[in-house]
Amino acid sequence: METKLTALTVVLVITATVTADYVRPQPRKTLHFPWNPKSSSHPQQVHISLAGDKHMRVTWVTRDGSSPSIVEYGISPGKYSSIAQGESTSYQYLFYSSGKIHHTVIGPLEHGTVYFYRCGGQGPEFQLKTPPSQLPITFAVAGDLGQTGWTKSTLDHIDQCKYDVHLLPGDLSYADYMQHRWDTFGELVQPLASARPWMVTEGNHEEESIPLLMDGFESYNARWKMPFEESGSSSNLYYSFEVAGVHVIMLGSYADFDEYSNQYSWLKADLLKVDRRRTPWLVVLFHVPWYNSNWAHQGEGDEMMAAMEPLLYAAGVDIVLAGHVHAYERSERVYNGMPDPCGAVHITIGDGGNREGLAHWYKDPRPKWSVFREASFGHGELRMVNSTHAFWSWHRNDDDEPVRSDQVWITSVASAGCFTKNPELRKMLLAP
Numbered sequence: 001m002e003t004k005l006t007a008l009t010v011v012l013v014i015t016a017t018v019t020a021d022y023v024r025p026q027p028r029k030t031l032h033f034p035w036n037p038k039s040s041s042h043p044q045q046v047h048i049s050l051a052g053d054k055h056m057r058v059t060w061v062t063r064d065g066s067s068p069s070i071v072e073y074g075i076s077p078g079k080y081s082s083i084a085q086g087e088s089t090s091y092q093y094l095f096y097s098s099g100k101i102h103h104t105v106i107g108p109l110e111h112g113t114v115y116f117y118r119c120g121g122q123g124p125e126f127q128l129k130t131p132p133s134q135l136p137i138t139f140a141v142a143g144d145l146g147q148t149g150w151t152k153s154t155l156d157h158i159d160q161c162k163y164d165v166h167l168l169p170g171d172l173s174y175a176d177y178m179q180h181r182w183d184t185f186g187e188l189v190q191p192l193a194s195a196r197p198w199m200v201t202e203g204n205h206e207e208e209s210i211p212l213l214m215d216g217f218e219s220y221n222a223r224w225k226m227p228f229e230e231s232g233s234s235s236n237l238y239y240s241f242e243v244a245g246v247h248v249i250m251l252g253s254y255a256d257f258d259e260y261s262n263q264y265s266w267l268k269a270d271l272l273k274v275d276r277r278r279t280p281w282l283v284v285l286f287h288v289p290w291y292n293s294n295w296a297h298q299g300e301g302d303e304m305m306a307a308m309e310p311l312l313y314a315a316g317v318d319i320v321l322a323g324h325v326h327a328y329e330r331s332e333r334v335y336n337g338m339p340d341p342c343g344a345v346h347i348t349i350g351d352g353g354n355r356e357g358l359a360h361w362y363k364d365p366r367p368k369w370s371v372f373r374e375a376s377f378g379h380g381e382l383r384m385v386n387s388t389h390a391f392w393s394w395h396r397n398d399d400d401e402p403v404r405s406d407q408v409w410i411t412s413v414a415s416a417g418c419f420t421k422n423p424e425l426r427k428m429l430l431a432p
């Protein structure tokens with residue numbers, strides 16, 4: 001569906017871009033991964049994620065089913081003062097059998113510290129850096145990654161920026177039922193995802209359901225286990241975590257979200273736990289954008305927005321990051337379709353580099369709330385400087401990493417006095 005739309009728009013856009021000062025790049029080819037035989041107990045596809053205060057989950061895959069789920073770690077290379085035992089899983093998808101997928105939580109870990117670690121008692125040593133205990137903190141943000149030449153370029157750019165945690169608003173591998181592509185994606189992101197926590201939520205390309213055979217999200221849930229249990233959620237499709245003064249909520253565009261749903265009640269309970277003295281910033285991610293003036297996926301987020309936007313508004317969410325649309329767009333603070341100083345800044349950052357190409361076609365005139373929109377591959381950086389000021393920047397892949405194509409200072413909702421203006425709404429919506 002999306003591919004057809006892209007093919008159609010490519011024709012329209014070629015004429016449109018000739019006169020623009022910025023010549024937009026073409027999609028790049030899917031990467032090819034040479035067959036690289038390793039011993040069957042060799043740890044592959046290593047990635048890490050935050051797992052509750054001072055803890056990190058290490059995930060990796062081995063082809064050998066008897067390989068142990070242990071992680072040895074310490075603060076000096078080659079010297080492992082601690083060892084943790086984890087769990088493992090595997091899944092079957094039609095004729096594909098996954099390797100053994102290991103999940104091992106390590107900790108307690110010191111904040112802002114480099115740890116050296118090894119998976120399964122053998123193989124190469126990896127190193128990770130834990131996030132700081134307090135602000136400032138920097139997030140790298142890129143959605144709809146896939147595994148093309150553009151993905152590689154996005155990852156290279158992210159690798160050059162100094163970030164603490166990666167946030168991914170859905171659509172990781174674009175495996176699209178071809179299960180070995182989850183494995184090649186795991187290998188592609190390992191250099192980054194084994195060094196900094198990657199916090200992800202699901203997109204449509206993660207679903208891979210087949211009527212009567214596969215329920216959906218089997219591969220995603222098995223491979224990208226996130227701290228949902230740690231945050232009181234019953235589903236890996238939505239969860240939250242706190243890091244250095246920021247409360248981050250990962251919602252699921254592909255889980256039920258109406259007011260009778262588990263996700264809705266969990267969200268309400270999670271918002272009630274937010275203490276702005278502990279976490280002055282409140283950030284939300286999900287896949288399908290609510291504020292989108294691109295013709296691609298137009299209106300797809302409307303139902304979820306109708307159900308959940310009042311809750312986010314009452315709770316004073318600062319920033320919402322979404323993907324799905326393969327382009328970049330930033331709104332001003334907005335609520336209920338209108339600019340509102342107590343609403344959230346909505347950012348669509350679905351331009352990580354997947355094989356479907358860019359979404360070039362925008363609605364005109366530009367809606368009042370839309371500040372900046374452009375169809376180019378890139379990534380975002382969100383630096384929470386202190387309790388009141390954050391700096392957001394968007395970096396095109398065509399430019400050198402330090403070049404910011406869009407940038408803005410964002411001041412927190414909490415510091416704008418929105419809560420005192422709005423106590424009744426807040427009480428009503430957040431009442432248990």
Ligand SMILES: *[C@@H]1O[C@H](CO)[C@@H](O)[C@H](O)[C@H]1NC(C)=O
Nearest residue numbers: 385386387388389390391409
């Ligand atoms: C927070 O950072 C901003 C931007 O650097 C600065 O103007 C402001 O004074 C800082 N606030 C505090 C309380 O340090």
